[in-house]
Amino acid sequence: MNAFVTRFAPSPxxxxxxxxAYSALTTYDAACAVGGKLILRIEDxxxxxxxxxxxxxxxxxxxxLGITWEMPVRRQSDHFAHYTEALQKLRDAGxxxxxxxxxxxxxxxxxxxxxxTPEGPExxxxxxxxxxxxxxxxxxxxxxxxAWRLKTSRAVHLAEKIGGPLxxxxxxxxxxxxxxxxxxxxELFGDPVIARKGLGTSYHLASVYDDALQxxxxxxxxxxxxxxxxxxxxxxAVLNLPAPIYRHHRLMTDEMGKRFAKRDRAVTIKxxxxxxxxxxxxxxxxxxx
Numbered sequence: 638m639n640a641f642v643t644r645f646a647p648s649p650x651x652x653x654x655x656x657x658a659y660s661a662l663t664t665y666d667a668a669c670a671v672g673g674k675l676i677l678r679i680e681d682x683x684x685x686x687x688x689x690x691x692x693x694x695x696x697x698x699x700x701x702l703g704i705t706w707e708m709p710v711r712r713q714s715d716h717f718a719h720y721t722e723a724l725q726k727l728r729d730a731g732x733x734x735x736x737x738x739x740x741x742x743x744x745x746x747x748x749x750x751x752x753x754t755p756e757g758p759e760x761x762x763x764x765x766x767x768x769x770x771x772x773x774x775x776x777x778x779x780x781x782x783x784a785w786r787l788k789t790s791r792a793v794h795l796a797e798k799i800g801g802p803l804x805x806x807x808x809x810x811x812x813x814x815x816x817x818x819x820x821x822x823x824e825l826f827g828d829p830v831i832a833r834k835g836l837g838t839s840y841h842l843a844s845v846y847d848d849a850l851q852x853x854x855x856x857x858x859x860x861x862x863x864x865x866x867x868x869x870x871x872x873x874a875v876l877n878l879p880a881p882i883y884r885h886h887r888l889m890t891d892e893m894g895k896r897f898a899k900r901d902r903a904v905t906i907k908x909x910x911x912x913x914x915x916x917x918x919x920x921x922x923x924x925x926x
Contacts, residue, residue, distance in 0.1 A: 641673030649691035677706035720838035734767035758864035762827030796874035809884035849878040
């Protein structure tokens with residue numbers, strides 16, 4: 638097995654921009670520097686927003702940038718059965734519960750006790766629990782929609798009982814210059830949604846599962862995803878998956894200090910390519926020459 642395996646995992650919900658170019662090139666260069674492998678993964682579990690034309694554009698843009706990757710490319714939408722199996726393991730471990738509350742229900746509950754729900758990476762840190770068995774059976778019989786939430790406190794207790802304190806290794810830097818061995822604090826997410834009734838996974842669960850399946854040893858990504866590492870480390874521990882090493886990097890911003898987004902058409906790789914720029918120009922733009 639290769640000692641260094643990393644990945645670039647875009648979602649085909651729009652055209653790649655300069656921020657993506659910086660991340661993809663940084664990841665590719667890291668693999669090349671040590672004779673490692675780069676995996677390209679298409680994270681397309683959101684079937685309403687992901688489009689085939691954007692997936693094709695990803696391949697075109699990365700090829701134009703001079704990036705090569707291992708084949709075949711894993712497309713997450715082809716593997717929902719795998720994520721259902723991972724969810725079942727969490728159910729068997731007793732660390733997830735069905736939450737029948739709508740977004741409005743949750744918002745109303747938070748409004749009644751805002752002091753109990755500080756802000757987390759994905760919004761207020763909502764914490765709930767499983768309904769009484771008879772109420773749950775009744776709602777299931779009615780076909781009520783629900784989300785699977787991770788009971789974080791229970792999952793942390795189980796993970797630490799098995800393997801001791803949860804930590805991860807950061808070789809880059811978090812948004813507050815976090816580096817080295819870091820204590821994971823997944824509690825900052827509250828009880829996050831791990832899957833929904835009609836979609837047996839979430840970004841968090843699918844990403845953790847695929848990283849382990851594909852033998853990823855180093856995860857290189859933007860510092861905006863640093864908080865997710867705390868939750869991913871918990872899922873890895875409960876699912877008995879290996880813990881990769883993390884390298885978070887700075888984010889590309891415009892002249893006003895604003896992060897690039899897919900709606901910024903002027904800075905998409907496609908637009909820059911069509912304007913006559915070269916891949917070397919892009920490297921210069923993102924300060925990788």
